[in-house]
Amino acid sequence: MTTNTSNTSHCADNGNPPEHAYTLGPLQVGPPCCDPEPLLRVDNLSLHYADKIALENISLAIYRGCITALIGPSGCGKTSFLSSLNRLTDMIPGCRVSGSIRFDGLDVRSPNLDVQHLRRDIGMIFQKPVPFPLSIRRNIELPLREHGMRSQAEINDRLQEVLRDVGLWDEVRERLETPAQALSGGQQQRLCIARALALQPKVLLMDEPCSALDPIASAVVEDLISRLQGRYTIVIVTHNLAQARRIANYAALFWMQERGGRLIEFGRCQQVFEAPAHRLTAAYVNGQRG
């Protein structure tokens, strides 16, 4: 499943998006990750809530610089999977995780790992945008200060950089001091992405980042995500299969089975969508019920 289908080199490590990144047909060319190098490696991950099993024996690799889309029906444990990657599951009482997760050589589940540092490296965007009840500037400044950035000049630079990255700078430069909660939904979500980017994470986990947005705002966020390809390693959960097809390099299908969520198929996006190996995948991506 990790065979390199593209022989033309489209390494997207120079910070610029590959040309086809957001046209509708990149799948024919093959995704632009040439040398898949796992940044996150999940082995035999199982996850329980109290007495209920939510995920069972998940093994997959998240490749550096690529966009991995997680798809699957509601309740099959995609959000749970994401939260176990940055140990957000620690916040849920009664939630137990077993198996191994390695991030860049680090054991994520090790009890003496610096969780705050891990979460700085693995940022997360939620389904519903959660701007803090502060000004736009403070929203980005607060986490930076928490992570020890002191110089105001440096903070301002970072602020401007990330707001430009998400295409919000021109919209909000005049009103940085106004409440962030007065922004529109799409702007709020982009602000949340900017806030996560400001910490310069290596991985960005996105849990249905577009599902609370109207089609236009959602297209803007989607464009943004595909522009981030190559600069960040992205794991995105989406119910929008067309979107997954457009932006992802890898796709993973989760499915709810008797005992809990399982990984049914994982592979290159093109292969998962066009030549699925599993009967359920074929049915799901073609919009039939499994």
Added chain:
Amino acid sequence: MLKNRLATVLIWLSAALICAVFVCLLADMLRNGLPRLSWSFLSQAPSDAGRAGGIAPIIVSTGLIVLVAVSAAAPLSLATAILLSEFSSPNSRFCQVIERSLEVLAGVPSIVFGLFGNAFFCIYLGLGFSILSGGLTLACMALPIMINTATVGLRSAPDDYRLCAAALGMSRGAALLHLLLPAAAPAIIAGLMLGIARAGAETAALIFTSGYVDRMPDTLMDSGRALSVHIYDLAMNVAGGDANAYASALVLVVLLLIINSLASSLTQHWLRNRIMTS
């Protein structure tokens, strides 16, 4: 539709009844108290057992007692609320025991608090009849309501903030300080106000702890007479003290109103500023 009509009428009637009670109370107090109210009433010491003179030392004592009560109760209740809402799950045994005890404590009559305060603060800790004993006793009384409102306020702060702050690698302390406490501030202040109101209006608990002495207090270890005790004394024990009792009651009500509105406008102002400035 007759039922609907009837319900509407009943609701209006009960609302009107409540308003009427309030208006009567206020009118009674204004009619009897206002003529006595003057600058000299506020600035002089009482004389002739309170029939003449003013209430200056009594206002000062009241202020000090409330101050002691609030400065003891506010940090304690905030800390307890943070422990209950942030660092223990609502279903844990620990939480339930604490919450149950708070409920019981909230229902204890104030006279019992007075006896306890007398036995513990005045005698056991040797503080005697003093403003300090009175304030600390009131702090014990105000604790349950202050803890409850603060806990509810913190618990109802959006969970998203906790999760999102954690996902940004912020510590729980930072999330608490920058996001949750501000979100809960209105509730915390409301609890504080209720606590102050309860402390300011308390009589029974103070009779046994801060005493009757109506001289101007020099230190917190002096006995001091609170406004409510003064009113009680004038109305019950001093023939011809009614007029001054009314005037004192008016002062007490106005003071509580001022504190209340001041606190809420300060919170509003502070919350608005927090969004704007860094």
